Amino acid sequence: CVAYSFDSSMIATASTDNTARLWNADTYACLHTLQHNNSVWAVAFSKLNRSVVASCGRDRTGKIWNISNGECLKTLGHNSAVYTVAWSPSNETQLATGASDNKVRIWNTDTSECRELVGHERRVTSIAYSPDGITLVSAS
Numbered sequence: 388c389v390a391y392s393f394d395s396s397m398i399a400t401a402s403t404d405n406t407a408r409l410w411n412a413d414t415y416a417c418l419h420t421l422q423h424n425n426s427v428w429a430v431a432f433s434k435l436n437r438s439v440v441a442s443c444g445r446d447r448t449g450k451i452w453n454i455s456n457g458e459c460l461k462t463l464g465h466n467s468a469v470y471t472v473a474w475s476p477s478n479e480t481q482l483a484t485g486a487s488d489n490k491v492r493i494w495n496t497d498t499s500e501c502r503e504l505v506g507h508e509r510r511v512t513s514i515a516y517s518p519d520g521i522t523l524v525s526a527s
Contacts (some may be wrong), residue, residue: 388400388401388424388427388428388430389430390431390432390440391412391432391433391467392412392432392436392437392440392454393434393437395412396411396412396506397409397410397412397418397432397440397454398410398412399412399430399431399432399440399442400430400441401427401428401429401444402426402427403426403427404426404460405422405423405424405425405426405446406420406421406423406427407420407421407423407430407434407440407452407510408420408421408443408519409421409440409452409457415449416523417464418457419452419454419456419473420457421440421442421450421452421455421457421459423442423444423446423448424446424448425444425445425446425468426444426445426466427442427444427445427448427463428443428444428445428470429442429443429444429469429470429471429513430442430453430471430472431472431473431474432458432474432475432487432517433479434472434476435476435477435478435479435516436474436479437454437473438453438454438455438486439451439452439453439454439460440452440454441472441474441482442470442472443470443471443472443484444468444469444478444502445469445471445480446468447464447465447466447467447468448462448463448464448465448469448505449462449463449465449472449482449484449494450462450465451462451482453495453512455458459491460489461486461493461496461499463482463484463492463496463499463501465484465486465488465503465508466488467468467486467487467488467510468484468486468487469484469485470477470485470510470511470512470513471484471485471511471512471513472484472514473514473515473516473523474516474521475520476516476518477516477520477521478496478520479499480497481484481492481493481494481495481496481520482486484514484525485510485511485512485513485514486510486511487510487511489505489507489508489509489511489527490503490504490505490507491503491504491508491511491512491514491523492504493509493516493523493524494524504523504525507525507527508527509527510527511525511526511527512526512527513525513526514526
């Protein structure tokens with residue numbers, strides 16, 4: 388998975404080497420290596436809070452990182468591998484994740500509380516918010 392920051396200054400990549408990496412989009416220099424304990428499957432920049440990026444992976448976590456210094460700000464634990472992550476475009480503290488337990492979780496990143504959405508019969512591999520942030524769609 389790869390994602391551009393909303394100002395196009397940075398690129399985030401996810402990798403099976405247990406890392407996400409932040410790159411300068413002009414020089415392609417690696418700015419930060421963000422460590423997970425297993426393969427990283429998705430990355431997403433926040434449109435509203437441009438100081439953070441989220442990642443998720445096989446280590447059963449979603450993580451929120453400071454893009455300036457690469458510090459892990461928060462780890463959101465799951466009970467299964469996390470395949471996809473998306474920031475709400477209308478609420479800077481709302482992050483959604485989709486996992487291999489067939490659930491979508493909508494997190495409040497300030498409190499780490501989440502709501503679980505059920506209904507998939509297979510692992511959730513992709514999620515996306517509508518541009519206004521009102522609707523979240525998911526696929527399995």
